[in-house]
Amino acid sequence: MTFLRALATMLLMLVAVPPAQAADDAAIREAIAKFATARNFADTEAIVRELGASGDPRVEPALAALADGNLNFRKSDRQVFVTKESGQAATLFDPLTGETVGEAPKRDFTKIKVNNSLRRTIRAVVSGLTLAAPDSTVRLSAAINMFRAPDPANLEALDVAIARETEARVAAALEAARASSVLVSDQPDDRKLAAIALLGQRGDRETLSLLTAFSARAEGELKAAAEQAIDSINASLALWSAGQNVWYGLSLGSVLLLAAIGLAITFGVMGVINMAHGEMVMLGAYTTFLVQELIRVHQPALFDWSLAIALPLAFIVAGSVGLLIERGIIRFLYGRPLETLLATWGVSLILQQTVRTIFGPTNREVGNPSWMSGAVQLGELTVTWNRLWIVVFALAVFAVLLYAINRTSIGLRMRAVTQNRRMASAMGIRTPWVDAMTFALGSGIAGIAGVALSQIDNVSPNLGQGYIIDSFMVVVFGGVGNLWGTLVGAFTLGIVNKFLEPYAGAVLGKIVVLVIIILFIQKRPRGLFALKGRAVEA
Amino acid sequence: MRFLAGGFDRLATTIIVVLCIVAVMVPVLHLMLPPSSPFHVQTYLVALIGKYLTYALLALALDLIWGYCGILSLGHGAFFALGGYAMGMYLMRQIGSRGVYGDPVLPDFMVFLNWKELPWFWYGLDQFWFAALMILAVPGLLAFVFGWFAFRSRVTGVYLSIISQALTYALMLAFFRNNMGFGGNNGLTDFKDVLGYDIQAAATRSALFAASALALALGVLLTTAIVRSKFGKLLVATRDAESRMRFLGYRPENMKLVAFTFSAMMAGVAGALYVPQVGIINPGEFAPANSIEVVVWTAVGGRGTILGPIVGALLVNGGKSWFTGALPEYWLFALGGLFVAVTLFLPRGIVGTAQHGWAALKARRTAARAAASSQARPADPTSPAAPATAGLAAAE
Numbered sequence: 001m002t003f004l005r006a007l008a009t010m011l012l013m014l015v016a017v018p019p020a021q022a023a024d025d026a027a028i029r030e031a032i033a034k035f036a037t038a039r040n041f042a043d044t045e046a047i048v049r050e051l052g053a054s055g056d057p058r059v060e061p062a063l064a065a066l067a068d069g070n071l072n073f074r075k076s077d078r079q080v081f082v083t084k085e086s087g088q089a090a091t092l093f094d095p096l097t098g099e100t101v102g103e104a105p106k107r108d109f110t111k112i113k114v115n116n117s118l119r120r121t122i123r124a125v126v127s128g129l130t131l132a133a134p135d136s137t138v139r140l141s142a143a144i145n146m147f148r149a150p151d152p153a154n155l156e157a158l159d160v161a162i163a164r165e166t167e168a169r170v171a172a173a174l175e176a177a178r179a180s181s182v183l184v185s186d187q188p189d190d191r192k193l194a195a196i197a198l199l200g201q202r203g204d205r206e207t208l209s210l211l212t213a214f215s216a217r218a219e220g221e222l223k224a225a226a227e228q229a230i231d232s233i234n235a236s237l238a239l240w241s242a243g244q245n246v247w248y249g250l251s252l253g254s255v256l257l258l259a260a261i262g263l264a265i266t267f268g269v270m271g272v273i274n275m276a277h278g279e280m281v282m283l284g285a286y287t288t289f290l291v292q293e294l295i296r297v298h299q300p301a302l303f304d305w306s307l308a309i310a311l312p313l314a315f316i317v318a319g320s321v322g323l324l325i326e327r328g329i330i331r332f333l334y335g336r337p338l339e340t341l342l343a344t345w346g347v348s349l350i351l352q353q354t355v356r357t358i359f360g361p362t363n364r365e366v367g368n369p370s371w372m373s374g375a376v377q378l379g380e381l382t383v384t385w386n387r388l389w390i391v392v393f394a395l396a397v398f399a400v401l402l403y404a405i406n407r408t409s410i411g412l413r414m415r416a417v418t419q420n421r422r423m424a425s426a427m428g429i430r431t432p433w434v435d436a437m438t439f440a441l442g443s444g445i446a447g448i449a450g451v452a453l454s455q456i457d458n459v460s461p462n463l464g465q466g467y468i469i470d471s472f473m474v475v476v477f478g479g480v481g482n483l484w485g486t487l488v489g490a491f492t493l494g495i496v497n498k499f500l501e502p503y504a505g506a507v508l509g510k511i512v513v514l515v516i517i518i519l520f521i522q523k524r525p526r527g528l529f530a531l532k533g534r535a536v537e538a
Numbered sequence: 539m540r541f542l543a544g545g546f547d548r549l550a551t552t553i554i555v556v557l558c559i560v561a562v563m564v565p566v567l568h569l570m571l572p573p574s575s576p577f578h579v580q581t582y583l584v585a586l587i588g589k590y591l592t593y594a595l596l597a598l599a600l601d602l603i604w605g606y607c608g609i610l611s612l613g614h615g616a617f618f619a620l621g622g623y624a625m626g627m628y629l630m631r632q633i634g635s636r637g638v639y640g641d642p643v644l645p646d647f648m649v650f651l652n653w654k655e656l657p658w659f660w661y662g663l664d665q666f667w668f669a670a671l672m673i674l675a676v677p678g679l680l681a682f683v684f685g686w687f688a689f690r691s692r693v694t695g696v697y698l699s700i701i702s703q704a705l706t707y708a709l710m711l712a713f714f715r716n717n718m719g720f721g722g723n724n725g726l727t728d729f730k731d732v733l734g735y736d737i738q739a740a741a742t743r744s745a746l747f748a749a750s751a752l753a754l755a756l757g758v759l760l761t762t763a764i765v766r767s768k769f770g771k772l773l774v775a776t777r778d779a780e781s782r783m784r785f786l787g788y789r790p791e792n793m794k795l796v797a798f799t800f801s802a803m804m805a806g807v808a809g810a811l812y813v814p815q816v817g818i819i820n821p822g823e824f825a826p827a828n829s830i831e832v833v834v835w836t837a838v839g840g841r842g843t844i845l846g847p848i849v850g851a852l853l854v855n856g857g858k859s860w861f862t863g864a865l866p867e868y869w870l871f872a873l874g875g876l877f878v879a880v881t882l883f884l885p886r887g888i889v890g891t892a893q894h895g896w897a898a899l900k901a902r903r904t905a906a907r908a909a910a911s912s913q914a915r916p917a918d919p920t921s922p923a924a925p926a927t928a929g930l931a932a933a934e
Contacts, residue, residue, distance in 0.1 A: 267696075271696075273696045273699070273700065329878055329882065332882055333881060333882070336881075336885075337695060337696050338610045338695070338696065338699065339881040339885065340881075341610070341696060341699060342830075342833060342834065342837060342877050342880075342881050343877055343878045343881040343882065345830055345874075345877055346834075346873070346874040346875065346876065346877020346878040346881075347874065347877075347878060348874070349870045349871075349873055349874030349877070350870070350871055350874035350875065350878075352870065353867075353868075353870035353871050353874065354871075357867065469703065469704060469707050469826065472700045472703075472704070473704060476697060476700055476701070507711045507712070507714065507715055508712075508715070510708075510711055511708045511711055511712050514704050514705075514707065514708040515708065517701075517704065518684075518687070518701055518704065518705065519687070521688075521691070521693055521697065521701060522687045522688070522690075522691040522693075523691070525691050525692055525693050525697065
């Protein structure tokens with residue numbers, strides 16, 4: 001039995017190692033053995049190049065050991081080993097397979113000497129070898145590494161690799177690597193010009209620093225070309241950074257939209273400023289936290305669904321608290337908007353303190369589901385998945401609300417009450433009921449905004465406070481009675497904020513925005529999209 | 539003169555007299571009696587009540603525009619803090635070379651930030667008269683500019699409230715910045731002396747207390763004078779029916795602007811008296827929550843009355859001091875509940891309700907007497923007037 005198994009293994013090994021490779025093996029071993037007889041650095045370099053020319057990735061460990069000074073030959077029989085020293089003794093490894101061969105005293109061995117120029121050659125040869133790797137991502141990362149550390153020694157290997165490359169994105173990276181290497185080499189000027197032209201089209205930050213370094217030492221035509229390329233890269237980088245700002249602005253705007261849209265509904269329909277709106281957002285965030293905690297304890301597999309589960313719950317929790325506030329307090333204060341403002345402020349204090357008492361004043365951790373973590377790179381633009389999903393989510397909520405208000409019967413009633421409460425009442429609409437439903441709806445929306453915000457902000461009792469003034473600004477800016485105003489207001493404020501930040505800093509940018517809104521209100525006291533007609537003045 | 543004489547109605551005179559007595563008695567009890575005496579007023583109490591009095595002045599300032607003019611400012615804390623900063627800057631300049639770094643001109647925090655020169659807006663504040671001018675001028679100017687824009691374009695109601703809240707929020711963010719030159723996060727503190735007297739000394743504290751009480755008395759006098767003048771009547775009319783005032787040919791925006799600016803200056807004075815007694819001013823004073831708290835003092839005491847805001851400020855702050863000592867967890871519950879309860883059950887506030895009840899009682903008595911006398915003498919051309927408290931009911 002044992003014998004049979006051994007036989008089978010031997011047969012398998014015979015099949016697995018094709019004769020061609022076996023022949024290669026012999027050639028490589030022979031080449032490596034030549035290190036022991038090399039008389040000077042030039043000899044050694046020739047051997048390194050010979051090994052590189054073999055194109056076999058298996059020579060890499062030996063070359064790496066050579067560069068690190070770990071390649072030795074035994075004085076007695078001039079056999080070459082990779083060694084690892086420990087005290088007086090050294091562990092010997094086979095240079096090709098990397099297997100441990102044994103141990104021997106250190107003094108039996110002579111180190112194969114290398115100098116810096118030889119090390120550079122070795123590096124180039126090794127990267128040339130990885131350029132031939134079968135896995136395209138390995139080739140790509142090798143090309144990018146070469147691009148970052150340009151070296152004239154790489155040129156040959158790159159030329160070979162470009163000729164052989166079949167995949168477009170790897171080929172482009174190789175071309176860029178060759179161009180960057182050409183710039184540091186002593187190649188003729190026309191090749192360098194071509195390289196500059198090629199690099200000028202790439203337009204990322206690394207190319208910029210590469211070209212800047214080149215233009216500092218270049219002269220004449222080359223310098224001019226490099227500077228032109230730098231200018232064009234700067235221009236494209238400015239575009240990208242504007243794009244990045246727009247994206248950040250959209251992201252901030254979507255957050256503002258989520259926080260403000262519920263406020264816009266309640267304010268629009270009822271003329272009531274709900275100062276406790278931020279706390280509804282907070283309740284939504286804490287609902288998410290609770291849901292995730294329960295899932296962690298009972299059903300960890302469901303974690304990726306936690307947000308989907310939290311959404312309706314947050315809507316219900318915040319909506320019912322809103323309904324309670326409306327039925328318990330606000331309905332007694334109709335027609336006295338300033339006092340409603342004060343009462344809801346009181347409610348917000350109570351809610352904050354309640355949450356602080358139950359959950360403690362510290363931040364609670366809410367996790368990102370796997371599909372919301374990570375980022376995607378678009379050119380020079382980094383887009384994180386959670387921000388992207390929040391933009392999508394905000395727009396979805398907006399669309400649903402828009403549909404509900406413009407196309408459903410309850411929406412029709414809400415609009416009627418917004419435009420003319422007494423006339424609506426005369427037409428048989430139960431305005432108190434519409435008020436209650438509106439308030440619950442606005443609060444519920446705030447709750448689901450809290451689910452979204454829990455993904456990007458700290459979940460603490462003060463969560464709502466941070467958004468309340470900004471959402472008021474959105475509503476005041478966008479005007480009431482029209483959801484489009486809220487949308488435009490939110491995104492405008494978000495983008496303006498993010499564009500001001502680089503020039504003025506985050507805090508000053510915010511102040512400038514507030515001042516702009518205060519001035520804007522002078523021009524249009526009822527916001528961008530004001531309701532027209534006499535009902536507004538009533 | 540006749541305008542000021544109008545301020546001495548019966549209630550205002552009583553308040554002023556009481557405040558004058560307090561201004562004299564508390565320092566006397568504090569300074570003259572030995573600490574062992576049961577009537578001795580302790581140091582912390584002098585500082586505490588002094589602080590409350592400046593709060594009362596702030597609440598009175600808010601009452602003038604909210605109770606009598608219908609402008610709910612959620613940013614009055616900004617004017618309070620600005621007055622406080624003006625005073626704080628004067629006190630910082632008084633430190634001179636006694637600071638930690640010993641720079642004769644620059645305050646410590648500027649030396650710390652490695653500044654070489656005094657910013658231009660710190661010039662002149664080593665003179666008390668100039669600081670006093672700034673205490674009035676800076677809040678007044680800001681209120682004038684803000685009000686000019688807001689009232690002219692008819693920003694009213696909740697819109698105005700929100701915008702004024704944004705104003706104080708923006709100022710808070712601005713003052714938190716170190717390079718604004720106002721001490722950033724830490725604000726201004728470590729004061730040494732005021733007008734040459736040691737700020738920690740018992741006599742100075744007593745003098746500051748007396749100054750606060752007298753400032754409040756002056757505030758009561760001026761507010762009453764304004765409210766009882768013809769201008770005051772127009773203010774109330776603007777509160778109750780702004781459009782109608784406009785149709786009658788008045789310019790309500792100008793009246794509101796005058797009242798708003800005056801109120802802001804009052805708040806500035808309150809802030810200036812607050813700072814030396816508390817010993818610190820920092821950007822936290824600009825927090826929107828503070829301004830809203832002022833509103834609740836006024837609402838609790840009774841807006842549209844002179845006594846109300848004073849009573850409210852003293853009561854709520856007294857309650858706050860007690861609560862934060864005894865049940866710190868529950869203060870926010872109490873404050874929140876107060877907001878809700880006052881708006882729901884006590885819209886006139888304590889003083890307003892009492893006055894209303896008293897007036898109704900008096901009216902009923904007069905009516906009863908008139909009924910009794912009309913039975914005796916049927917044809918009486920001067921029948922009793924309706925209850926004279928139409929003001930608040932129609933406020934909104």
